[in-house]
Amino acid sequence: MRILVTLTGLMAALLVAPQAHAAGPPPGETGWKKQNFTYKIHSPYDRPVSDRYTFSGGVHTMKILKTDKPFEPGSKTSPRTEMRWLQEYTTGEHLWSADVWIKSGTNGSSIAQILRVKHPSGTPATDIMLFAHNQNGGTLKRYNGEVVKTGVYDKWFSLKIAHNAKTGKIRVFADEKLALTVNDRGPATRHFKNGVYGTSGSSEARFRNVEYWTR
Numbered sequence: 632m633r634i635l636v637t638l639t640g641l642m643a644a645l646l647v648a649p650q651a652h653a654a655g656p657p658p659g660e661t662g663w664k665k666q667n668f669t670y671k672i673h674s675p676y677d678r679p680v681s682d683r684y685t686f687s688g689g690v691h692t693m694k695i696l697k698t699d700k701p702f703e704p705g706s707k708t709s710p711r712t713e714m715r716w717l718q719e720y721t722t723g724e725h726l727w728s729a730d731v732w733i734k735s736g737t738n739g740s741s742i743a744q745i746l747r748v749k750h751p752s753g754t755p756a757t758d759i760m761l762f763a764h765n766q767n768g769g770t771l772k773r774y775n776g777e778v779v780k781t782g783v784y785d786k787w788f789s790l791k792i793a794h795n796a797k798t799g800k801i802r803v804f805a806d807e808k809l810a811l812t813v814n815d816r817g818p819a820t821r822h823f824k825n826g827v828y829g830t831s832g833s834s835e836a837r838f839r840n841v842e843y844w845t846r
Contacts, residue, residue, distance in 0.1 A: 695830050712826050733784055800812060
């Protein structure tokens with residue numbers, strides 16, 4: 632059984648918790664419009680969703696173990712517990728924004744990504760994935776490359792991923808500062824995902840003040 636949830640602007644406003652970081656678009660940018668969004672929870676198919684995903688006090692908590700099954704029978708993908716956004720896009724500018732908390736020891740787990748659900752054969756399935764690595768108090772990297780932020784374990788920090796599908800530019804902001812600019816991988820139909828995907832042992836990530844903006 633999968634969960635389908637809609638967050639309205641009013642509901643999102645009520646979820647602002649103490650010590651929340653700045654919500655909304657990147658600092659100084661105008662023209663963005665806040666949108667409602669919907670999602671499904673992908674989690675190990677042989678367990679109740681509630682074993683790996685909870686939503687309480689405005690916080691989405693997602694966990695996985697290395698031994699977990701994939702999200703559906705027959706899949707050869709890694710274990711995951713993720714919010715799979717249902718808003719798919721091919722054009723325009725799109726922004727994913729949230730406060731993120733990553734449990735210490737989480738290693739080799741993607742906590743946010745842009746997935747290319749329809750793309751030319753032979754091209755990669757993702758434009759960007761941000762992985763948590765067990766280094767320097769927790770390090771968030773683009774795949775296993777560029778560092779986005781260090782010292783991320785066991786504390787809230789703000790994270791934003793802005794994608795301009797026209798220019799192909801993807802920007803990542805950590806604690807309201809531009810941390811990374813990269814190119815996407817060409818035309819495709821896309822959507823956002825966040826949670827934990829893949830792990831070297833056990834992983835947990837939490838998200839609050841999750842928002843979706845377009846312009």
